[in-house]
Amino acid sequence: MQNEELANKRNSEIFLEVFTEIERSLKEICKDEYTTNFAELLRKARGLNQVVNYYASDLKEFSQLRNAIVHTRRQNFIIAEPHPDVVQEVIHIKNLLQNPPVVKTVMKLNPYRVSPSASVKEVLTTFAEKGFMRCPVVSNGKIVGLITAKTIARWLVNSSGIIDNTTVSQLLNYIDNDDYCIVSENTDIVSLIALFNNSVRIGAYLQAALVTLNGKPDSLLVGIITPSDFPSIIGQLKVKH
Numbered sequence: 444m445q446n447e448e449l450a451n452k453r454n455s456e457i458f459l460e461v462f463t464e465i466e467r468s469l470k471e472i473c474k475d476e477y478t479t480n481f482a483e484l485l486r487k488a489r490g491l492n493q494v495v496n497y498y499a500s501d502l503k504e505f506s507q508l509r510n511a512i513v514h515t516r517r518q519n520f521i522i523a524e525p526h527p528d529v530v531q532e533v534i535h536i537k538n539l540l541q542n543p544p545v546v547k548t549v550m551k552l553n554p555y556r557v558s559p560s561a562s563v564k565e566v567l568t569t570f571a572e573k574g575f576m577r578c579p580v581v582s583n584g585k586i587v588g589l590i591t592a593k594t595i596a597r598w599l600v601n602s603s604g605i606i607d608n609t610t611v612s613q614l615l616n617y618i619d620n621d622d623y624c625i626v627s628e629n630t631d632i633v634s635l636i637a638l639f640n641n642s643v644r645i646g647a648y649l650q651a652a653l654v655t656l657n658g659k660p661d662s663l664l665v666g667i668i669t670p671s672d673f674p675s676i677i678g679q680l681k682v683k684h
Contacts, residue, residue, distance in 0.1 A: 454525045455512050461530075461537045462509050465502070468540040469495065481506045493636040494539045497680050505533055539633075544679045546635055547628035550654045550666030556581045557590070559612035563598075566590060566611060577650050577669065580611055580618075585661040586625060588618035591650050621647040627658030628665055632676055635668065 469484040470476050472492050478484050485502055488495040495502070511523040525533075556579040557566055569575060577591040588594075590611065597617035602609075624638055635652060642649040654666035668676075 454527060454530050455523070457530050458505075458525045458533055459509065459512060461533050462505060465505075465533070465537050465540060468537070472540075481509075492540070493633045493640070494536065494543065494680060497677075498536050501532065502536070505529075539680060543631040543633045545628065546626055546630045546632060546652070546654055546668065547666065549632060549672060549676050549679060550628070550668050551672065552666050554579060554653075554664070554667035556664060557611050558582060559587070559610065559615065561611045563595075563609040563611060563614065564606050567595070567606065577622075579623075579651075579653050579664060579667070580615065581664060584663070586653055586655070586664060587660075588615055588620070589623040589651055589653065590614055590618065591622055593622070593650075594618050622650040623653055624649060625653045625655060625658060625660050628654050628656060630654075630658065632679060636673075636676065639670070639673070 466481060466484065469481075469488045470478070472495065473484060473487040475484070475487065478487075482503070485495065485499060485506070489499045490496070508523060508525060508529070512525070515522040555569060555573065555575060559580060559582050566578065569578075577589055579586055580588045580590060594614055594617050598614050601617070602613075621642070624642075626635060626638070638652065639649050650669065652668040653664060654668065655662035655664055
């Protein structure tokens with residue numbers, strides 16, 4: 444919807460048009476084109492989409508406002524004319540549903556990574572100096588694992604604990620593949636949030652999402668997202684007044 448078009452319309456007209464688009468998006472999310480009850484659509488969609496879940500209470504209130512607008516029309520005016528902030532928020536939700544931000548807008552660029560031939564001592568030194576808690580292992584351009592504090596603890600318990608002359612390759616057997624996932628830089632952040640939430644639900648607890656150009660392990664590693672990035676990611680979902 445172009446700014447020129449918006450300038451020539453009442454808030455109520457804009458609100459109704461945008462809310463209709465949101466309703467259409469919920470039907471697409473639920474793969475249900477027949478349900479006309481908005482409350483039922485909302486109930487189904489909030490379990491499938493993080494934007495819907497985040498804005499569920501607002502969307503419920505907006506549906507009541509939509510009903511008020513529709514049922515209080517007069518010939519020359521509308522009693523329930525929405526506030527401009529409400530119109531801005533409903534447009535923001537519609538945009539998030541139809542075109543959510545992608546991972547490359549929130550990831551840390553060019554993360555620290557090591558090869559299997561790197562020394563464990565080097566990794567620990569870098570962790571200590573930079574405050575890192577994890578790093579990808581890349582061999583011949585392919586991601587082969589993620590070293591975390593848990594990885595090192597597992598190795599220490601099952602080894603002599605002698606760090607000198609120990610290489611990262613000796614840690615690979617102690618890497619937990621459930622600690623990380625690999626996503627494309629163009630993955631939307633709604634899907635990304637769902638990956639982390641699902642990992643918590645099954646008790647896996649993702650330590651990082653490793654971002655490559657096309658989401659394949661043998662594609663160029665361009666970024667990383669960890670749980671500490673989530674405040675800024677959630678911030679992308681919030682409406683900016």
